[in-house]
Amino acid sequence: PREFAADEGAAEEFIRLFHAENPSAGPVEHRLREVMSEISMTGTYTHTSEELTFGARVAWRNSARCIGRLYWRSMRVRDRRHVETAEQVADECVGHLREAEQSGRIRPTITVFAPDRPGRPGPKIWNEQLIRYAGYREADGSVLGDPRYVDFTEMVRRWGWRGGAGTPFDVLPLVISAGQGTPKMFEVPEDAVVEVDLVHPSYPWFAEFGLRWHAIPAISNMCLEIGGICYPAAPFNGWYMGTEIGARNLGDADRYNLLEAVAVRLGLDTGHERTLWRDHALVELNVAVLHSFEAAGVTISDHHTESRRFLQHVEREEKAGRVCPADWTWIVPPMSGSATPVFHRYYDEAELSPAFVQHPEAVERGLGRLVN
Amino acid sequence: PREFAADEGAAEEFIRLFHAENPSAGPVEHRLREVMSEISMTGTYTHTSEELTFGARVAWRNSARCIGRLYWRSMRVRDRRHVETAEQVADECVGHLREAEQSGRIRPTITVFAPDRPGRPGPKIWNEQLIRYAGYREADGSVLGDPRYVDFTEMVRRWGWRGGAGTPFDVLPLVISAGQGTPKMFEVPEDAVVEVDLVHPSYPWFAEFGLRWHAIPAISNMCLEIGGICYPAAPFNGWYMGTEIGARNLGDADRYNLLEAVAVRLGLDTGHERTLWRDHALVELNVAVLHSFEAAGVTISDHHTESRRFLQHVEREEKAGRVCPADWTWIVPPMSGSATPVFHRYYDEAELSPAFVQHPEAVERGLGRLVN
Ligand code: HEM
Ligand code: HEM
Numbered sequence: 016p017r018e019f020a021a022d023e024g025a026a027e028e029f030i031r032l033f034h035a036e037n038p039s040a041g042p043v044e045h046r047l048r049e050v051m052s053e054i055s056m057t058g059t060y061t062h063t064s065e066e067l068t069f070g071a072r073v074a075w076r077n078s079a080r081c082i083g084r085l086y087w088r089s090m091r092v093r094d095r096r097h098v099e100t101a102e103q104v105a106d107e108c109v110g111h112l113r114e115a116e117q118s119g120r121i122r123p124t125i126t127v128f129a130p131d132r133p134g135r136p137g138p139k140i141w142n143e144q145l146i147r148y149a150g151y152r153e154a155d156g157s158v159l160g161d162p163r164y165v166d167f168t169e170m171v172r173r174w175g176w177r178g179g180a181g182t183p184f185d186v187l188p189l190v191i192s193a194g195q196g197t198p199k200m201f202e203v204p205e206d207a208v209v210e211v212d213l214v215h216p217s218y219p220w221f222a223e224f225g226l227r228w229h230a231i232p233a234i235s236n237m238c239l240e241i242g243g244i245c246y247p248a249a250p251f252n253g254w255y256m257g258t259e260i261g262a263r264n265l266g267d268a269d270r271y272n273l274l275e276a277v278a279v280r281l282g283l284d285t286g287h288e289r290t291l292w293r294d295h296a297l298v299e300l301n302v303a304v305l306h307s308f309e310a311a312g313v314t315i316s317d318h319h320t321e322s323r324r325f326l327q328h329v330e331r332e333e334k335a336g337r338v339c340p341a342d343w344t345w346i347v348p349p350m351s352g353s354a355t356p357v358f359h360r361y362y363d364e365a366e367l368s369p370a371f372v373q374h375p376e377a378v379e380r381g382l383g384r385l386v387n
Numbered sequence: 388p389r390e391f392a393a394d395e396g397a398a399e400e401f402i403r404l405f406h407a408e409n410p411s412a413g414p415v416e417h418r419l420r421e422v423m424s425e426i427s428m429t430g431t432y433t434h435t436s437e438e439l440t441f442g443a444r445v446a447w448r449n450s451a452r453c454i455g456r457l458y459w460r461s462m463r464v465r466d467r468r469h470v471e472t473a474e475q476v477a478d479e480c481v482g483h484l485r486e487a488e489q490s491g492r493i494r495p496t497i498t499v500f501a502p503d504r505p506g507r508p509g510p511k512i513w514n515e516q517l518i519r520y521a522g523y524r525e526a527d528g529s530v531l532g533d534p535r536y537v538d539f540t541e542m543v544r545r546w547g548w549r550g551g552a553g554t555p556f557d558v559l560p561l562v563i564s565a566g567q568g569t570p571k572m573f574e575v576p577e578d579a580v581v582e583v584d585l586v587h588p589s590y591p592w593f594a595e596f597g598l599r600w601h602a603i604p605a606i607s608n609m610c611l612e613i614g615g616i617c618y619p620a621a622p623f624n625g626w627y628m629g630t631e632i633g634a635r636n637l638g639d640a641d642r643y644n645l646l647e648a649v650a651v652r653l654g655l656d657t658g659h660e661r662t663l664w665r666d667h668a669l670v671e672l673n674v675a676v677l678h679s680f681e682a683a684g685v686t687i688s689d690h691h692t693e694s695r696r697f698l699q700h701v702e703r704e705e706k707a708g709r710v711c712p713a714d715w716t717w718i719v720p721p722m723s724g725s726a727t728p729v730f731h732r733y734y735d736e737a738e739l740s741p742a743f744v745q746h747p748e749a750v751e752r753g754l755g756r757l758v759n
Binding site: 258262263266267268269274288289290291293294295297298301302305306309317319320343344347348349350351352353354356358359 | 630634635638639640641646660661662663665666667669670673674677678681689691692715716719720721722723724725726728730731
């Protein structure tokens with residue numbers, strides 16, 4: 016038995032799905048024979064470019080945690096399966112960032128690099144997202160920047176990263192391993208990183224916090240699995256839903272943890288929970304995020320709008336005769352849950368394929384906790 | 388085989404649990420023989436008053452949806468198993484309301500009425516809670532009061548309820564059926580219904596909405612199941628967590644639906660979701676609830692405090708070597724989810740016994756949709 020042979024059952028299931036949803040692709044039996052013979056000869060098989068595009072889009076459609084799936088059909092798929100070296104991967108990641116955003120308008124995009132093949136793993140991007148900020152542990156134990164990436168930052172510094180400008184928002188280098196090689200580091204050129212300075216529409220003092228965030232959320236350490244083939248490097252982006260920045264990245268106690276500082280500037284009594292100072296501060300942080308992105312002309316959406324779109328998506332999927340898998344705990348936004356319509360119902364929980372899969376080692380690598 | 392015979396396995400499991408957690412209760416084998424012989428002779432068995440008290444408290448401890456379980460050991464248990472007629476049940480429900488609250492201080496309390504026995508069902512309280520407000524459907528299709536109880540209100544009016552004063556907060560009559568009898572209706576005396584007028588600490592205009600809410604949340608249509616015995620009428624109360632009123636009862640689109648009205652009075656632009664007017668209004672509504680209850684001296688807690696208490700409870704349970712079952716989707720508060728520590732972890736999902744069980748017919752009865 017060959018190593019890493021693509022699973023024939025998974026391959027057949029995908030090829031049948033592709034032909035069922037794409038009747039113009041011709042007879043499925045012919046393509047199935049082709050795929051099976053390729054697997055028996057090489058241990059793997061090669062997706063046509065239509066299969067790849069369809070597979071990536073359906074992996075998005077199947078992402079139970081994603082509220083943003085209404086537009087799954089329109090994702091741009093950049094086929095870079097011929098790209099294998101760390102340098103080329105880094106270049107194409109930068110190209111991805113540049114193409115996904117055009118004068119502020121963000122378009123859902125995925126870049127698919129070489130898959131795992133028998134005896135020859137595909138390249139890997141270690142970073143959780145293409146753009147993330149360093150977290151520097153200071154002498155007094157506090158953290159400058161994003162505490163989530165303290166270990167990752169220490170890892171790249173051990174490997175020779177000189178560090179950024181020393182701000183709370185220094186973009187981390189891309190860490191990419193290709194083949195059996197040790198990982199290499201690449202700076203993301205400044206002009207490929209669109210960022211938005213955060214200001215508040217009513218509180219001028221808000222600007223004094225000196226906050227900003229990057230425009231493009233591009234997850235880069237999930238494996239794209241299509242019909243038994245693993246594409247370990249397949250970074251994808253949508254646009255931000257405001258709460259991801261305002262509630263989670265800037266608000267979470269183990270991230271930038273800004274609720275108290277904002278509440279104090281709002282003049283709220285932080286000595287008593289009953290003033291709901293945390294809730295007040297959370298709303299103002301999120302108002303600032305949405306306002307600033309809109310003012311900068313960068314695509315972003317709010318959780319009320321995305322919730323409505325998501326229910327529209329569920330309805331469309333049901334009309335198409337498909338199950339729409341959804342994980343309530345991820346779909347319901349992290350603030351004002353019951354004020355959004357997605358809160359008030361249950362969802363199917365099927366695990367469907369193609370899919371984006373989070374491998375445990377990839378999680379560890381993305382947090383700088385697995386140094387090989 | 389006898390009808391409704393208490394399940395012997397469930398009985399044994401409970402008796403063993405009781406003795407394991409109450410070593411002073413004496414040898415378990417003796418009590419087990421007693422219980423089994425009672426079941427074989429009568430088809431059921433009778434809990435000692437210690438078993439009943441323990442069973443009710445553990446049913447609370449096992450309530451996976453309840454964030455308020457830290458104080459499960461201290462619930463007062465009113466043993467009213469001898470009470471069977473509708474009139475007596477109604478009287479004791481009123482007694483429960485009076486005893487659960489003493490000059491504003493609310494104490495977790497349960498009143499346990501007669502259980503189901505072979506050929507002789509226990510009494511049932513139809514209302515979802517002992518205190519709930521009527522919903523009157525108006526000629527123009529709108530609803531005065533609580534839209535959740537429109538069908539229930541129409542049901543009791545068909546049965547001769549004259550209706551309340553015609554305010555948005557008219558307390559519904561208790562609907563109680565005992566034995567095979569048809570259900571009877573009983574008004575809750577005004578002086579047994581503590582209510583709080585809602586005002587806002589910063590916005591005097593808030594009082595003009597004329598809102599109020601009752602002090603005691605007492606669920607009355609869940610079945611208490613202990614060791615194979617069903618107590619269909621066992622109303623229980625804790626104190627309110629503010630979001631139950633401010634986010635759900637007053638905020639939900641299919642309840643009092645007040646977010647837009649509050650947002651308009653706050654001067655927010657409700658034409659664009661991005662102003663987060665819903666989120667702003669939600670915070671102010673909840674500030675008003677917490678402030679008003681506190682000012683009135685009525686026990687209430689906020690979701691941040693209850694979240695911390697709950698994690699303390701989980702920790703204590705783990706230390707005691709027990710699983711603490713919890714349903715994330717119910718435990719995480721309906722607003723500012725990620726600003727509470729309960730958001731950032733997973734929970735065990737075991738279904739343990741004793742338990743409070745929601746029978747589907749009881750749900751329908753509580754919503755006035757099952758008229759028998
Ligand atoms: C178009 C705009 C999009 C929006 C507004 C959106 C929104 C979201 C949000 C809010 C989450 C939860 C994130 C968190 O709580 O950490 C999420 C998760 C996710 N989304 Fe989307 N998304 C979009 C596009 C995409 C695209 C293009 C893909 C893939 C092709 C995708 C795949 C996923 C996956 C796999 C997750 C789960 C990530 C994980 O497990 O950590 N999304 N999305
Ligand atoms: C002491 C203060 C208490 C607090 C703050 C509290 C809090 C809560 C909250 C916020 C919920 C969710 C309600 C919803 O979203 O509809 C809940 C549900 C629940 N609680 Fe508690 N609770 C308390 C006492 C109790 C007591 C004394 C019992 C039983 C003896 C209990 C049993 C339950 C049960 C069974 C549910 C689920 C109800 C359902 O399925 O609809 N709780 N609790």
